[in-house]
Amino acid sequence: MRLDPEIHAELDARLAAVDMRLSSRYPGDPDSRQPVHTVYVPADRFHQGLVPEWGGAALRSLSSAPALPYPESLHARVTAKLADEPIEDLRIDFEDGYGIRADDEEDAAATSAAKALAGAEVTPPFVGLRVKSMESHTRRRSLRTLDVFLDAWFGGAAELPANLVVTLPKVSDPAQVDAFAAVCGRLDAAYGIALRFEIQIETPAAVLGADGTATVARMITAADGRCTGLHYGTYDYSAACGIGAAYQSMDHPAADHAKAVMQVAAAGTGVRLSDGSTNVLPVGTDDQVAAAWALHARLVRRSLERGFYQGWDLHPAQLPTRYAATYAFFRDGxxxxxxxxxxxxxxxxxxxxxxxxxxxxxxxxxxxxxxxxxxxxxxxxxxxxxxxxxx
Structure with a gap:
């Protein structure tokens, strides 16, 4: 052997900063449960009994509509899930699902939502709220809503749910993430908490920056360890890319490109991925319900096959196909x-x-x-x- 033994100490010193950076940036996937979906509910429609209400509605759709596109052997498993835990991850929405309201109205909704969540009959294992974006015309309202919600919560409850997360929508620049992380730090100090947030990828600028870099990768760094997930926004992103409304979908090539960039950026970082939603709801005639269920089941399966183990659901009747398609995927393999x-x-x-x-x-x-x-x-x-x- 002719290699000088001192080379090991030399390389350790030379690569120490790299070793530290890699271990910090890429800690691996967290060893914990990931919800299979996130349900978005407009803030003014959230109430204490919402979770069992959705479960009941999902069970009624399962019993009164055409057969689901999955094996009969899964029926008992899906039925039990809808009865016991119909919603795994709930997001109280103050953004697109809620809209622009007067300040006093949104203040009241934020206070009411915090009190309703604290006193809910059933609380999902994962919960949170989606505030408005950090864009100039909504960021003051966004931060005010978050502050009002937390103030109301701590006025009537002992501590926040362990898995509470804030959703930050329409992010286009890492500086917006950095600024929101700084605000979270101030709220941590004020309320004695440790806020975490997820980033919604809804704009082309969030995927590819003007300088040619993958913006989403820089956003994860800017979050300073607070980012828990990246969620794809199907319709905002598609519209921003100029795709016609009739062709906006989770399986459009533009969507696949955006999600592939998200996937590479998040790999190994511990930041989890969520696909978007389909707005084709299982309502109407039996034929319409059957077609919507078939579409939803296919899209859920497609996401799972591509490594996206979470997605959005917008209606109680989407829950049967969410769980049926998910269970079938894992049982098949x-x-x-x-x-x-x-x-x-x-x-x-x-x-x-x-x-x-x-x-x-x-x-x-x-x-x-x-x-x-x-x-x-x-x-x-x-x-x-x-x-x-x-x-």
């Missing part, structure tokens, strides 16, 4: 993933030469299936949730 991972762990020759990265992906797939309720403990043999998380 569970047996093959289980056998392939077991063969890798046992070092058996199956004709497929899997690497550690693939084993981690197989474990992640099965763990997501367990955490979302598609799979049950015991169905995967000795591949328990703890063992899968360890992989």
């Amino acid at each position: 569970a047996a093959a993933a289980r056998d392939r991972l077991a063969a890798y762990l046992d070092r058996r020759d199956t004709g497929i030469l899997d690497e550690p990265a693939t084993a981690r992906a197989l474990a992640g797939f099965l763990l997501r299936g367990l955490r979302c309720g598609a799979l049950d403990d015991g169905e995967l043999g000795d591949l328990t949730a703890d063992r899968l998380a360890g992989l």
Whole structure:
């Protein structure tokens, strides 16, 4: 060996800053449950009994409408989910779903929403609110709504929900994220909390900057560790790209490009991804409901296949297809993933030469299936949730 042993210390010193930057920027996916969807409800329509109300409406749509486009074997699982936990992630919306109102009206809505959430009959495991954007004409109202909401909450409740998150819409520049993170720091100090937020990617400038860089990657850095997710905004983004209303969709090529950039920017950072929504609702005649359900189920499946494990739902009748399509996706692939991972762990020759990265992906797939309720403990043999998380 002719390499000077001192080279190791030299390289450690030379690359120390890089090592620190990489470990900080790319901590990996958090070992925790990710909701399969986010339900957006206009702030003036939110009330204490909203979650069971949506669950009841979803169950009625399931029993009175045409058959869902999924195997009958999933019916009991979907029905139980709608009865027990119909909404996984709820966002009280003060932006597009709420609109522009007088200040006193929005103040009252923010106060009412905080009190209703604090006293809700059932609280989803993940909750939050979407404020208005940091653009010049709405940012004062945005920050005021957030402050009023928090003030009302702490006036009547002990502490914020553990998974509360703020949605920041229509972000176009990393400076807006940096500014919002600074505001969160001030609110943290004022209320004794630790605010986190998600960024909505709804403008072309959020994907590709004027300087040719991927803006969304810079936004994650600007969030200073507070960003938990990137959510794709189907219709704002499509309209900004000049796509006609009849062709605006989650599966349009422009949408796929934006989401691919989001995916690369977020990979390894711990920031999670959410696809957008379809505004084709399962209402009307039996044929209309069946067509809307088929479309929604196809789009949910398509997102899952592309690594987007979360999406938006806008109507109670979309919940049956959200869960049916999600459960079918994980159950369809569970047996093959289980056998392939077991063969890798046992070092058996199956004709497929899997690497550690693939084993981690197989474990992640099965763990997501367990955490979302598609799979049950015991169905995967000795591949328990703890063992899968360890992989």
